[in-house]
Amino acid sequence: MGNLFKIAIRNLLRYKRRTLLTASLITVGVVFVLAFVSVAGTFKNMMIGQITDSMIGHLQVHRKGFVASIETLPLNLNLKGGAIGKLEKILNEQPEIEAYSPRVKFGGMFSNFTETSSIRLTAIDPEREFKTVPLLPERVSDGSKELKPGGILIPELLARGMKVKPGDAVVIVATNADGSVNGKQFIVAGVMESATGPGGRDGYVHLNDARELLRMEGQQVSEYVIRLKNFGNMASFSEKLDALLAQELNPQGKPMFELHTWEKLSPFFNIAQMIDLMTFFIKLMLIAIVLISIMNVMIMAVYERIREIGTIAAIGTLPGKILSMFVIEGFCMGVAGALIGDLVGIALVWILNLSKISYNFGQQKGIILQAGVSPADILMISATVIIVSVIASLQPAFKASRMEPIQALRHT
Amino acid sequence: MGEVAVQALRGVSFEIEPASFVSFVGPSGSGKTTLLNLIGCLDKPTEGTLMVAGADVAALDRKASAAFRGKTIGFIFQDFNLLPVLTVYENIEYPLLMVQKIPPAERQQRVTALLEAVGMADQRDKKPDQISGGQKQRVAVARALVTNPKLVLADEPTANLDHGTAYMVLNLMKKMRDEFKTTFIFSTHDQKIVGEAETIFTLEDGKLNGTTSKGGNGHGQSL
Numbered sequence: 001m002g003n004l005f006k007i008a009i010r011n012l013l014r015y016k017r018r019t020l021l022t023a024s025l026i027t028v029g030v031v032f033v034l035a036f037v038s039v040a041g042t043f044k045n046m047m048i049g050q051i052t053d054s055m056i057g058h059l060q061v062h063r064k065g066f067v068a069s070i071e072t073l074p075l076n077l078n079l080k081g082g083a084i085g086k087l088e089k090i091l092n093e094q095p096e097i098e099a100y101s102p103r104v105k106f107g108g109m110f111s112n113f114t115e116t117s118s119i120r121l122t123a124i125d126p127e128r129e130f131k132t133v134p135l136l137p138e139r140v141s142d143g144s145k146e147l148k149p150g151g152i153l154i155p156e157l158l159a160r161g162m163k164v165k166p167g168d169a170v171v172i173v174a175t176n177a178d179g180s181v182n183g184k185q186f187i188v189a190g191v192m193e194s195a196t197g198p199g200g201r202d203g204y205v206h207l208n209d210a211r212e213l214l215r216m217e218g219q220q221v222s223e224y225v226i227r228l229k230n231f232g233n234m235a236s237f238s239e240k241l242d243a244l245l246a247q248e249l250n251p252q253g254k255p256m257f258e259l260h261t262w263e264k265l266s267p268f269f270n271i272a273q274m275i276d277l278m279t280f281f282i283k284l285m286l287i288a289i290v291l292i293s294i295m296n297v298m299i300m301a302v303y304e305r306i307r308e309i310g311t312i313a314a315i316g317t318l319p320g321k322i323l324s325m326f327v328i329e330g331f332c333m334g335v336a337g338a339l340i341g342d343l344v345g346i347a348l349v350w351i352l353n354l355s356k357i358s359y360n361f362g363q364q365k366g367i368i369l370q371a372g373v374s375p376a377d378i379l380m381i382s383a384t385v386i387i388v389s390v391i392a393s394l395q396p397a398f399k400a401s402r403m404e405p406i407q408a409l410r411h412t
Numbered sequence: 413m414g415e416v417a418v419q420a421l422r423g424v425s426f427e428i429e430p431a432s433f434v435s436f437v438g439p440s441g442s443g444k445t446t447l448l449n450l451i452g453c454l455d456k457p458t459e460g461t462l463m464v465a466g467a468d469v470a471a472l473d474r475k476a477s478a479a480f481r482g483k484t485i486g487f488i489f490q491d492f493n494l495l496p497v498l499t500v501y502e503n504i505e506y507p508l509l510m511v512q513k514i515p516p517a518e519r520q521q522r523v524t525a526l527l528e529a530v531g532m533a534d535q536r537d538k539k540p541d542q543i544s545g546g547q548k549q550r551v552a553v554a555r556a557l558v559t560n561p562k563l564v565l566a567d568e569p570t571a572n573l574d575h576g577t578a579y580m581v582l583n584l585m586k587k588m589r590d591e592f593k594t595t596f597i598f599s600t601h602d603q604k605i606v607g608e609a610e611t612i613f614t615l616e617d618g619k620l621n622g623t624t625s626k627g628g629n630g631h632g633q634s635l
Binding site: 307 | 506510
């Protein structure tokens with residue numbers, strides 16, 4: 001085998017310019033894909049991190065049917081006493097969970113005593129919430145990052161539109177589950193940026209205040225937000241937890257809970273999917289580049305060496321060995337292109353990071369690009385290039401191995 | 413336009429003794445190369461029997477033909493046909509390495525011995541484009557003999573060599589025949605070179621037109 005490699009490498013070096021051109025083409029392709037995968041992947045991970053760590057969490061559990069009606073924030077679909085106990089018992093037994101936090105979600109009217117506007121409120125236990133969505137306090141752009149009973153965190157656009165600032169008194173009016181309307185005065189604790197861009201009418205209040213405002217009897221929770229120790233295990237843990245929750249049935253014998261990953265709850269998952277789709281097409285382009293360039297160069301190589309093929313076939317080289325010779329040439333070119341491409345790609349990502357390129361996401365300005373390329377990506381891209389190189393050289397190699405020596409020797 | 417079938421050889425029948433030095437002569441188009449290709453298992457007769465070294469080579473399939481050639485037959489080509497990416501040493505070593513899988517020590521011993529025999533030991537590390545035509549043909553002779561074949565076929569081996577070098581290569585082939593007891597069959601239309609052969613088969617229009625033997629190795633005309 002070593003001798004086949006020696007002959008293949010010498011044959012590649014025989015046409016230095018052509019080999020260099022082909023390897024360069026593959027290298028450019030690999031560099032481009034690595035840079036794209038790295039930057040797009042970094043942006044995607046940052047986006048997912050922002051959304052999950054400052055708003056949605058990794059997973060959410062609701063009473064069955066809540067998410068389908070989430071636009072109306074139905075209080076009658078809140079989890080209550082027994083269900084809460086069962087759910088918390090299950091969650092407490094899961095070692096994969098880093099933290100979880102109960103929330104009550106409701107809609108109301110926001111008044112600054114002169115004007116009134118609608119608002120969507122999430123009532124939280126700040127200590128538990130900030131462990132579950134740790135970037136939530138970072139969204140407070142003005143005022144206190146703490147949320148004490150009697151305080152309210154309001155969205156930036158609402159604060160601007162209603163001309164309120166931290167320390168101002170406001171009133172929230174909400175309808176409770178039995179239809180009666182109640183009001184409660186709050187002090188604006190802070191003004192929050194939206195996690196996902198301009199807009200948003202979501203504010204936060206303390207869980208105790210929501211219970212008082214909504215005249216809740218006993219414990220009620222609209223949703224449990226869950227943070228995992230390892231985000232990468234979300235899919236497998238989600239399956240496990242879903243199976244556990246499915247065992248909990250209501251008196252009608254139907255499932256009591258529903259579990260959703262962040263992907264099912266955020267429209268930004270579509271953007272993440274688009275990034276994955278673009279990455280896939282970029283990889284397809286790389287495959288096309290490698291396939292066409294290697295096949296082209298191998299077809300040329302076979303054509304130029306017909307007499308040599310005739311000679312080695314005449315002196316007894318078996319067809320399989322002739323096929324191997326040409327396939328190994330394609331393999332070597334693929335390996336060279338992939339290796340050089342990997343090195344240049346890693347260097348390019350390093351330079352990109354050194355350049356401290358900044359970009360904006362949502363309300364967050366000047367995020368510094370910290371592109372990273374994972375060993376798994378490098379391995380996957382390299383393996384793709386090498387496998388495609390071998391596949392591309394198979395047809396010309398097969399043609400070479402099937403040549404009749406007598407005709408090949410006559411070739412001029 | 414279809415292909416036109418050409419009958420290159422007709423009714424040719426002959427036998428060649430082991431360790432003989434045989435030449436097929438005749439003008440261009442007389443069928444010399446076709447005959448050599450048939451003997452060398454590079455082509456198959458449309459009818460008749462072809463026995464080479466005791467084997468019915470007409471019945472061999474593609475892979476078996478290749479294996480038979482690698483084991484039994486050595487080739488010397490008019491244009492030398494050395495592999496340009498290999499050195500002189502590696503060109504001679506190639507059949508042992510890629511065709512016969514001979515162990516390294518024996519390989520080295522056989523290649524070195526042949527390099528000495530053809531007088532190319534001092535050129536062993538040169539590539540084919542760094543040596544002369546005569547030297548290339550000496551390397552080709554060594555490559556043909558390195559597998560200890562029963563038969564060496566040489567198609568116009570001296571056509572691209574000057575007269576002096578051609579004689580030198582022919583003498584080398586004769587010497588190798590004497591040393592290795594290998595049958596040498598070559599085709600040529602160079603009458604001066606023909607004189608070196610012990611048995612001469614004359615071909616004309618695809619037919620065997622006569623046989624001349626020198627030194628008792630011939631078998632007379634057998635048509």
